[in-house]
Amino acid sequence: MTSDTPAGRRFRVFTRRRSAPSRARRRIGAAVRMLAALALAGGVYTAFAPGAFAEDDRQLSTAAQEGKALFDNSCITCHGRNAEGVEGRGPSLIGVGSASVEFQVGTGRMPMTRQEAQAEQKRPVFDETQTKQLGQYIQELGGGPEIPAGSLTKDVESDPEALSNGGELFRLNCSQCHGFGGAGGALSSGKFAPSLHDPTAEQIYGAMLTGPQNMPVFGDNELTPSEKQDIITYISLQLQEDTDPGGLFDLGGYGPSTEGLAIFVVGITLLVFAALWIAGKS
Amino acid sequence: MKRRKLDLAQVPANIGKGVDDRFQAATPLRGLLNKVFPDHWSFLLGEIALFSFVVLLLSGVFLTLFFDPSMREVAYDGPYTALRGTEMSAAYASSLHLSFEVRGGLFMRQMHHWAALLFMASIVIHMARVFFTGAFRKPREANWTIGVILFLLGFFAGFTGYSLPDDGLSGTGLRIASAIMLSIPVIGTWLSAAVFGGEYPGELIIGRFYIAHVLLIPGGLLALIAAHLGIVFKQKHTQWPGPMRTNDNVVGERMFPRYALKQGGFFMAVFGTIALMAGLFQINPIWLFGPYRAAEVSSASQPDWYVMFMDGLVRLMPAWQIDIPIGDGYVIPPLFWPAVVGLGALFTLPMLYPSMEARRLKDHKSHHILQRPRDAPERTGVGAMAFTFFMVATISGANDVIADKFHISLNAMTWAGRIGLILLPPLAYYISVRICLGLQQHDREVLAHGVETGIIRRLPNGKFEEVHQPLGPVDDHGHPLPLDYAGWVVPKKMNRLGALAPAVKGFFFPVEKPVEAPVSPAVPPVSGPGTREEITSGR
Numbered sequence: 001m002t003s004d005t006p007a008g009r010r011f012r013v014f015t016r017r018r019s020a021p022s023r024a025r026r027r028i029g030a031a032v033r034m035l036a037a038l039a040l041a042g043g044v045y046t047a048f049a050p051g052a053f054a055e056d057d058r059q060l061s062t063a064a065q066e067g068k069a070l071f072d073n074s075c076i077t078c079h080g081r082n083a084e085g086v087e088g089r090g091p092s093l094i095g096v097g098s099a100s101v102e103f104q105v106g107t108g109r110m111p112m113t114r115q116e117a118q119a120e121q122k123r124p125v126f127d128e129t130q131t132k133q134l135g136q137y138i139q140e141l142g143g144g145p146e147i148p149a150g151s152l153t154k155d156v157e158s159d160p161e162a163l164s165n166g167g168e169l170f171r172l173n174c175s176q177c178h179g180f181g182g183a184g185g186a187l188s189s190g191k192f193a194p195s196l197h198d199p200t201a202e203q204i205y206g207a208m209l210t211g212p213q214n215m216p217v218f219g220d221n222e223l224t225p226s227e228k229q230d231i232i233t234y235i236s237l238q239l240q241e242d243t244d245p246g247g248l249f250d251l252g253g254y255g256p257s258t259e260g261l262a263i264f265v266v267g268i269t270l271l272v273f274a275a276l277w278i279a280g281k282s
Numbered sequence: 283m284k285r286r287k288l289d290l291a292q293v294p295a296n297i298g299k300g301v302d303d304r305f306q307a308a309t310p311l312r313g314l315l316n317k318v319f320p321d322h323w324s325f326l327l328g329e330i331a332l333f334s335f336v337v338l339l340l341s342g343v344f345l346t347l348f349f350d351p352s353m354r355e356v357a358y359d360g361p362y363t364a365l366r367g368t369e370m371s372a373a374y375a376s377s378l379h380l381s382f383e384v385r386g387g388l389f390m391r392q393m394h395h396w397a398a399l400l401f402m403a404s405i406v407i408h409m410a411r412v413f414f415t416g417a418f419r420k421p422r423e424a425n426w427t428i429g430v431i432l433f434l435l436g437f438f439a440g441f442t443g444y445s446l447p448d449d450g451l452s453g454t455g456l457r458i459a460s461a462i463m464l465s466i467p468v469i470g471t472w473l474s475a476a477v478f479g480g481e482y483p484g485e486l487i488i489g490r491f492y493i494a495h496v497l498l499i500p501g502g503l504l505a506l507i508a509a510h511l512g513i514v515f516k517q518k519h520t521q522w523p524g525p526m527r528t529n530d531n532v533v534g535e536r537m538f539p540r541y542a543l544k545q546g547g548f549f550m551a552v553f554g555t556i557a558l559m560a561g562l563f564q565i566n567p568i569w570l571f572g573p574y575r576a577a578e579v580s581s582a583s584q585p586d587w588y589v590m591f592m593d594g595l596v597r598l599m600p601a602w603q604i605d606i607p608i609g610d611g612y613v614i615p616p617l618f619w620p621a622v623v624g625l626g627a628l629f630t631l632p633m634l635y636p637s638m639e640a641r642r643l644k645d646h647k648s649h650h651i652l653q654r655p656r657d658a659p660e661r662t663g664v665g666a667m668a669f670t671f672f673m674v675a676t677i678s679g680a681n682d683v684i685a686d687k688f689h690i691s692l693n694a695m696t697w698a699g700r701i702g703l704i705l706l707p708p709l710a711y712y713i714s715v716r717i718c719l720g721l722q723q724h725d726r727e728v729l730a731h732g733v734e735t736g737i738i739r740r741l742p743n744g745k746f747e748e749v750h751q752p753l754g755p756v757d758d759h760g761h762p763l764p765l766d767y768a769g770w771v772v773p774k775k776m777n778r779l780g781a782l783a784p785a786v787k788g789f790f791f792p793v794e795k796p797v798e799a800p801v802s803p804a805v806p807p808v809s810g811p812g813t814r815e816e817i818t819s820g821r
Contacts, residue, residue, distance in 0.1 A: 004735040009463075056713055059579075087611075094490075118693070134535060156363065158735060160363065160366070161367065163363050163364045163366075164362075164363065164364055164365055164366050164367050164368055167364045167365060167368075168572070171450065171571075171572045171575075171578045171580070172575075172577065172578055175450075175578065175579075175580040175581065175583055176578075176579060176580065176581055178581065179580055179581045179582045180450065180451075180567075180570045180571050180572075180580035180582075180583075181567070181570050183582070184686055185581030185582055185682060185686055186581070186681075186682040186683070186685040186686040186693070188691075188693060189691050189692070189693050190690075190691035190692075190694075192685075192686050193581070194315060196455075220696055234364065237364075238364050238570075239570075240794075244564065244567060244570075245381070245382070245388060246392060246563075246564030246565070246567055247291075247392070247560070247561060247562045247563050247564045248562050248563075249562060249563050249564065250564040250567070251563055251564065251565075252564075253567075253570075254582050254683050254687075255451070255580075255583065255584050255683070255685075256451075256566070256584045256585060256586050256587065256590070257582065257583040257584050257587075257590070257679075257680035257683045259399065259565050259566070259586070259587070260399065260587025260588075260590065260676075260680075260685075261587075262559070262563055263396065263399040263400055263403050263559075263587065264403055266555075266559060266563075267396070267399070267400045267403065267555055267556070267559055268330075268400070268403050268404065268407060270551075270555050270558075271330050271400075271404070271551065271552060271555055272327075272407075274548065274551040274555075275323045275324075275326035275327065275330075275548065276323045277468065278326065278544050278547060278548050278551070279321055279323035279325075279326060279544075280323070281544070
């Protein structure tokens with residue numbers, strides 16, 4: 001016992017002033033208080049938490065049911081029943097949202113060809129409607145980010161700041177991996193940042209919102225929807241449309257490495273032939 | 283008084299006489315214009331460097347008229363909307379102004395940059411020609427050394443120029459340069475602080491690099507190029523061995539008019555090629571890199587190709603850091619070895635090579651006749667080894683772009699570079715020495731036995747025998763007398779000897795129609811009677 005401590009002594013003094021209840025009463029009282037606390041906690045939990053079998057009795061919309069059928073055919077092997085994921089094969093899709101599905105399926109990255117460092121972009125397996133249905137299913141299953149409706153680019157005529165702001169944000173957030181010209185770049189161990197010359201505005205928005213493969217998530221707290229639209233405006237106007245000055249060929253936008261190749265393949269080759277020709281005239 | 287008629291034909295002679303009366307120019311000028319230069323296409327490679335240097339000077343002067351080497355912060359308000367309102371240095375803003383507003387400015391900038399790449403590329407190609415043909419031997423060792431220094435100066439000229447626009451790529455390059463300076467033990471910190479005027483990046487570096495780029499380095503280049511050419515002029519150009527060519531003469535064309543005309547034409551070809559590339563191919567789109575911010579580094583940020591070998595060596599270096607526990611402790615970072623020691627060695631070794639070779643071969647004579655690469659297998663092997671090392675390092679400098687575009691793991695590229703850097707050069711040495719020896723042997727074989735005619739003769743005893751065309755006289759039995767190797771191309775085909783029609787000449791279409799091969803009268807005509815009866819079973 002801690003009866004020697006000053007605190008213990010004070011406690012005793014305090015209890016001794018009142019008439020001490022019997023040992024049995026103290027025990028019963030404690031048990032009742034315990035029960036009441038448990039009931040309260042449990043009650044609050046049941047009142048606020050979703051039920052364990054909530055999704056079973058929720059009605060899926062027609063589109064989502066179509067999506068579920070597609071899911072059960074093509075995705076369930078890796079992502080598991082009810083998209084709960086399969087250990088060692090594929091992650092749970094609860095809460096990834098339709099934005100993620102529309103990006104991954106819409107660019108052909110999912111279904112994956114094989115397990116490797118990164119899913120390659122390929123011809124989509126599902127058409128646009130099927131992709132929407134799959135997205136709808138995952139959305140109704142666990143919620144998550146969605147690609148907003150409406151235009152995802154800004155009109156530079158009415159909002160002249162958007163382009164330069166987008167460029168600034170692009171260089172700060174995107175160019176480390178995708179490169180200054182959006183040509184893509186290598187990451188470690190076979191992973192890579194893909195080229196940005198082809199994707200649509202929706203795909204770029206979806207990628208920023210959900211962070212597919214090895215890309216970090218740029219949620220609405222990191223980049224507001226308006227900033228995302230600025231970036232997409234910059235990518236689509238500056239990097240995708242070939243309005244870049246400086247000649248017919250931009251050599252891929254890979255920087256000095258292709259320029260070095262060009263000086264040998266074009267410049268030196270032309271001039272060595274010129275030298276052969278001139279020296280041969282005698 | 284009768285008016286004297288002007289004789290137009292006499293005017294140049296009169297002017298020339300007038301000039302000579304005053305300046306006594308005729309005698310030295312006659313010597314100069316009659317100076318003989320040997321002619322071979324490979325002797326024109328160095329001229330590419332000379333002519334692209336002229337283009338560099340001309341286009342560079344144009345650029346200085348518009349460039350503002352200042353790091354003062356300004357807000358861009360030019361026509362390039364994607365940067366409008368962005369804070370940037372005046373240097374970057376003036377580069378954008380030069381690119382987008384000055385008439386022909388972007389073309390001139392691209393011409394300057396392509397000419398710089400071509401300058402360095404032709405230096406390397408010219409150096410390879412000089413090395414593999416032994417043109418660096420006594421008495422030309424000093425000129426070889428000047429050539430190596432010219433490459434080094436070009437390297438720094440290129441790097442300072444790369445840094446001037448003050449875009450994202452420039453700043454990233456400067457950051458690496460600062461890191462390399464910092465990696466030097468003991469003096470590193472002071473060196474970097476002295477160059478940048480304090481902490482990187484400071485506010486001085488663009489102004490300092492500007493004066494280095496437009497005055498100091500070009501001045502050095504100009505002086506060394508003059509010395510380089512002067513020494514070639516004094517020592518006379520080397521020549522390939524051939525008829526009438528000895529170690530004591532020069533056989534070729536007079537400087538005037540033929541050689542001068544050819545050089546003038548080749549200058550136009552170089553100028554045209556640079557202009558063509560500047561017009562067709564975009565180079566260094568500074569507007570995409572944006573103004574330099576320390577936090578922004580684009581992927582595929584590479585130096586220009588002639589610095590890429592150093593970048594590659596840095597990428598391949600394992601992270602071996604040496605801690606020296608003296609006082610507060612010193613650190614030699616891994617960067618020091620490839621970037622400082624490696625760079626130093628890669629420039630010192632070539633400078634010393636001529637004396638190393640002369641010492642090893644105990645060869646202290648003067649050489650004015652070139653050697654074919656096959657006739658000096660070890661030198662060719664060393665050259666192939668150096669070239670392979672340079673190639674592996676350069677490719678590793680772009681290994682991220684290659685890994686991404688060819689779908690190879692970047693880690694695999696790095697390890698391939700590390701292993702290749704050690705294994706491939708000796709392999710290249712071995713293979714090239716073997717090839718040289720094989721080619722030598724084939725030359726000797728043709729000299730001893732003659733050229734293969736492609737005719738197989740059957741002897742009365744049934745034995746088959748290939749007929750060779752001897753290159754020289756034969757002895758009483760018809761066997762060729764062995765000929766000495768003259769150090770030059772040995773004819774190996776019958777049409778080289780005039781025994782068959784000459785090979786078809788022309789790049790795309792034959793210049794002359796090939797003569798039909800002579801047919802032996804003993805061979806019956808191939809075409810038979812015009813009509814033939816059908817062979818049937820007779821029923």
